[in-house]
Structure formats: structure tokens, C-alpha cells
Amino acid sequence: MKKIISAVVLGLGVTSSPLGLAAGDVSAGKAKSAVCAACHGADGNSPSDMYPKLAGQHASYLYKQLVEFKSGKRENAIMAPMVAGLSEEDMADLAAFYASKEATPGAVSxxxxxxxxxxxxxxxxxxxxxxxxxxxxxxxxxxxxxxxxxxxxxxxxxxxxxxxxxxxxxxxxxxxxxxxxxxxxxxxxxxxxxxxxxxxxx
Known part of the structure; x- marks a missing residue:
């Protein structure tokens, strides 16, 4: 419980964090997402359950993950080379684009x-x-x-x-x-x- 409370406090300080998200451009993000489509789908609904659906995910979370894939804080052999050349603006634009989409519904057994x-x-x-x-x-x-x-x-x-x-x-x-x-x-x-x-x- 202490960790949850601490994380809430940390999470609320978004604007003062280096991961503070500048508003991305959805149209620019769409153009930049072409290379992502093979794994994540054209609209962020991945064709394979090996890869996450990005559609409808919060832009703040998507941006954080892209930044951390690039820095190596989150390790992934596929994503590391994909984000290596992305600027902060590119990441914000991609995050805005996928956040603007709607995830396809799932079902539970x-x-x-x-x-x-x-x-x-x-x-x-x-x-x-x-x-x-x-x-x-x-x-x-x-x-x-x-x-x-x-x-x-x-x-x-x-x-x-x-x-x-x-x-x-x-x-x-x-x-x-x-x-x-x-x-x-x-x-x-x-x-x-x-x-x-x-x-x-x-």
C-alpha cells in the first residue's frame, strides 16, 4: 500500500518531470506511424497478441514507454532499434496518434x-x-x-x-x-x- 501511495504522489508531479508530455500532433503521428503498423496495426490494434494494442492508450503512458525504450530503462530487443532515431517531438506525435484511436473490444473466458x-x-x-x-x-x-x-x-x-x-x-x-x-x-x-x-x- 505504501508503494501505491508513493507512486500516486510521484505520478501527480507530471508537469515537473522530465517525462512531462508536450501535446503531440495527431496528423504528424499518423504519418510517422507507418513503420509501426507491421506490429501494432495501422490504427494501433495489433494483428497479433504478441504485441500490445496501442489504440486508445493514454498519450502520457505511450510517451513514457517510448522514452524509456530509447534510454534503455525498458529493455526490448525489437523496440530499441525502432525508437533509436526518434526525437521527443516524434514520440509525442506518435503517442497522440495512438491515443486518438479506439481499441477493438476483447472478451473474457x-x-x-x-x-x-x-x-x-x-x-x-x-x-x-x-x-x-x-x-x-x-x-x-x-x-x-x-x-x-x-x-x-x-x-x-x-x-x-x-x-x-x-x-x-x-x-x-x-x-x-x-x-x-x-x-x-x-x-x-x-x-x-x-x-x-x-x-x-x-
């Missing part, structure tokens, strides 16, 4: 619905896993001011992969180690259920 709903909305008090909706909202809409992502309609396989990456420390660009702490306490069943549940949120 019935067998994972109840557990996913339980963990997402209530957490697991025995293992210390907080409710996901505390940061990501009851409908998975996230919190742009804190750069916490929208999760609703995201591919189940992608969300699952990110939770595993946080759990094993492979991904470490979360504020104050918050997601690493949470994901490391989740069981495999809980990870699968939450990933499935958020894919069906609208």
Missing part, C-alpha cells in the same frame, strides 16, 4: 471470469496483492496523470507476458518497483485470470 474479477476488484489479502482497480480503475481505464496504463481490451497474452516480466524482474520501469512487488506475489493462476479479465473490460 467464463472459466477465468470469477477469479479475475476477484483479484482485479478485491486483490488477495492473504498474499498481499492489492486490487488492480486501485490504480487501473474499475473499468481498466488507467490514470493518465500518473502514467498508469489503460488495461481494458488489451490482449490477454500480452498482459500475461508483462505480469511475468514484472514478476521475474525482466521489466523494471515501474515507479518505485510497484508492479514488480505486486506481480511477484501473484500465482500463475491469478496472473492468467487477471489478464483474461482485463481483456474483456470496456
Amino acid at each position: 467464463e472459466d477465468l471470469l470469477e477469479l479475475g474479477k476477484q483479484i482485479y476488484r478485491g486483490g488477495n489479502s492473504e498474499s498481499g496483492v492489492p486490487a488492480c482497480m486501485a490504480c487501473h480503475g474499475p473499468n481498466g481505464s488507467g490514470m493518465p496523470s500518473a502514467k498508469w496504463p489503460k488495461l481494458s481490451a488489451q490482449y490477454r497474452a500480452y498482459t500475461e507476458a508483462q505480469l511475468h516480466a514484472f514478476a521475474n524482474g525482466e521489466r523494471h520501469n515501474d515507479p518505485n518497483g510497484m508492479m514488480r512487488d505486486i506481480a511477484s506475489k501473484m500465482t500463475e493462476e491469478e496472473i492468467k485470470a487477471v489478464a483474461a479479465y482485463v481483456s474483456g473490460l470496456h
Whole structure:
């Protein structure tokens, strides 16, 4: 809980942060997104669940990820060369473009619905896993001011992969180690259920 509170305080200081987002240009972002389309789709709805849907994601979050892929804070062998030549303006434009699009709806399988709903909305008090909706909202809409992502309609396989990456420390660009702490306490069943549940949120 302390990490969540600390992250909220840190997240609210967006304007004084070096990751403060200048307003991007949607039209310019569309032109610059052509190279991204192979993995993320022309409108940000990836044709493969290996890659995230970017459509409808908060511009502040997308910009942060692009900056951190470029700096190496978030490590990814595919994204690193893709962002190497991008300027701050390019990243702001791309973020604005994808934020302006709408994600295609997902669905949740019935067998994972109840557990996913339980963990997402209530957490697991025995293992210390907080409710996901505390940061990501009851409908998975996230919190742009804190750069916490929208999760609703995201591919189940992608969300699952990110939770595993946080759990094993492979991904470490979360504020104050918050997601690493949470994901490391989740069981495999809980990870699968939450990933499935958020894919069906609208």
C-alpha cells in the first residue's frame, strides 16, 4: 500500500518531470506511424497478441514507454532499434496518434471470469496483492496523470507476458518497483485470470 501511495504522489508531479508530455500532433503521428503498423496495426490494434494494442492508450503512458525504450530503462530487443532515431517531438506525435484511436473490444473466458474479477476488484489479502482497480480503475481505464496504463481490451497474452516480466524482474520501469512487488506475489493462476479479465473490460 505504501508503494501505491508513493507512486500516486510521484505520478501527480507530471508537469515537473522530465517525462512531462508536450501535446503531440495527431496528423504528424499518423504519418510517422507507418513503420509501426507491421506490429501494432495501422490504427494501433495489433494483428497479433504478441504485441500490445496501442489504440486508445493514454498519450502520457505511450510517451513514457517510448522514452524509456530509447534510454534503455525498458529493455526490448525489437523496440530499441525502432525508437533509436526518434526525437521527443516524434514520440509525442506518435503517442497522440495512438491515443486518438479506439481499441477493438476483447472478451473474457467464463472459466477465468470469477477469479479475475476477484483479484482485479478485491486483490488477495492473504498474499498481499492489492486490487488492480486501485490504480487501473474499475473499468481498466488507467490514470493518465500518473502514467498508469489503460488495461481494458488489451490482449490477454500480452498482459500475461508483462505480469511475468514484472514478476521475474525482466521489466523494471515501474515507479518505485510497484508492479514488480505486486506481480511477484501473484500465482500463475491469478496472473492468467487477471489478464483474461482485463481483456474483456470496456
